[in-house]
Amino acid sequence: MSDFSTEFRMPKGCPNCGSHMMKVSQAKSPDDQVFCTSCNTEVCSWEEAERILDETPRSEAEQLIEDVMNNKKPPEEDY
Numbered sequence: 454m455s456d457f458s459t460e461f462r463m464p465k466g467c468p469n470c471g472s473h474m475m476k477v478s479q480a481k482s483p484d485d486q487v488f489c490t491s492c493n494t495e496v497c498s499w500e501e502a503e504r505i506l507d508e509t510p511r512s513e514a515e516q517l518i519e520d521v522m523n524n525k526k527p528p529e530e531d532y
């Protein structure tokens with residue numbers, strides 16, 4: 454096990470606990486395993502995680518902005 458791992462958020466949650474926070478070795482080799490940070494379940498390989506991240510249409514930042522906007526304003530103005 455490497456001491457150097459990096460955490461990232463994955464759109465697909467952990468099959469065991471549903472957490473989206475994952476960790477992978479800093480080397481990020483395609484065959485490195487991605488683990489859930491909460492329960493340490495092996496979720497997939499880094500190669501697969503990268504594919505999932507690539508296929509996700511919206512970035513996390515965009516989603517956060519949208520959530521903030523939805524909380525502040527109603528989706529339709531209702532005058």
Ligand SMILES: [Zn+2]
Pocket residue numbers: 467468469470471472489490491492493494
């Ligand atoms: Zn988990």
